[in-house]
Amino acid sequence: MQGMGRWGDMDARSYFYLCTPEGRRPYFAYLARSIVSSDATTMDRPSTTPISNDPSFPRDAPVNEQLAFLLQYAVMAPSGHNTQPWQFSIRDDAIWLYADPALTLPALDPGGRERIMSCGAALFHLRIAMIHAGFDPLVELFPDGGAANAATDDASFASSGAGQKALARIRMGEHRQPSLLEERLFSAIHRRRTHREAFADANVADADIEALQEAAEQEGATLEIVTGADRRQRLLDLVIQGNEIMLADPDVRRELAEWTSRVSDKTGVVGKSRGWSRWQTATARWLHALPGGHPDPWRQETAMIRSAPVLGILATANDHVPDWLTGGQALDRVLLRATSFGLAASFLNQPVKVDRLRNQLHELLTHDGVPQIILRMGVVTTQEPRSGRQPVPVRSD
Ligand SMILES: Cc1cc2nc3c(=O)[nH]c(=O)nc-3n(C[C@H](O)[C@H](O)[C@H](O)COP(=O)(O)O)c2cc1C
CATH class of the missing domain: 3.40.109.10 (NADH Oxidase)
Structure with missing residues (x-):
């Protein structure tokens, strides 16, 4: 079953699929998202909860x-x-x-x-x-x-x-x-997490995609959805080339080994977020150092890009600090909005990091803009463990 439309659109094969545990989970997620997104017109209304409704907010403190x-x-x-x-x-x-x-x-x-x-x-x-x-x-x-x-x-x-x-x-x-x-x-x-594993076999509703694009625009950026087999293949080719070019650099491999193969830590990416065992995570450090880099994340990612329900390019007007700050806020609004729909995202930024490829990526945009982030998005039915955080870094000045 490719994906699910509305209940009324369902054929007999889809109905029986829904009777299986694999079928039920994405469908319940779909229903939950429909409920969440059905009141789009009322979203700008004030909530009925009282001001400062966070009971732990220290209202009487300085x-x-x-x-x-x-x-x-x-x-x-x-x-x-x-x-x-x-x-x-x-x-x-x-x-x-x-x-x-x-x-x-x-x-x-x-x-x-x-x-x-x-x-x-x-x-x-x-x-x-x-x-x-x-x-x-x-x-x-x-x-x-x-x-x-x-x-x-x-x-x-x-x-x-x-x-x-x-x-x-x-x-x-x-x-x-x-x-x-x-x-x-x-x-x-x-609830937001970067989701590096496969998504549920369920379509993302058009209304949700539009809301994500609006979210990016609200913050002064754009989210281009890459559709059509041709354009998706071109994007995949750019991601593959970007990956090869980057992994040819031993300094890149060294940084990847240091930051993306942690067993558990307050910073960096833990192997668990790729579904790796402790042993796989421990050996990953060494595999990253090989010429050509660690083959596993890459193999996983290529397969998942092909099957990604939604591929999007977040772009900003220009490419300086103000644009990056705008882009970061837009990215976050998109990710939180996606989470509110029961969706999640992971990142495929390799072609953005190689100038030559970034120019080609630009050609995939239907409007003017500078590509900043490439996202793979879809429905999630499982919750990844939360990634680590260090204590809040407050300067003493
Ligand atoms: C600007 C930016 C770029 C990122 N690039 C990548 C990336 O290239 N690959 C990746 O797997 N995750 C990428 N991430 C996701 C981070 O790895 C992730 O946010 C971090 O590990 C914390 O995990 P969490 O998002 O689940 O809280 C990026 C996040 C941001 C904000």
């Missing part, structure tokens, strides 16, 4: 403590290779967001693009958590100046020491009631 409380949600954001490359400072009744100058991936992310996108994702988590707590988030991007869309500015957000500029300053504004949609995004923070 502002700085309230802000510190909200940071626990910011750090649940996704980040490239789970590096968690963000830092926060709490002063002047505000949270200041910085990229951590120590958490770089010189081979995998030489320009720091994914690092800034990860900070953008943390910023979006923070915005949603603040709204959930009952406050309008007042966000000022680049409060220390800079980021005037010039490549020369990009480094000033990554340098260490006193010269480093903040990416954003976030303050709690007026009390306000979260909308239903915002509450759903907040509750998705706890």
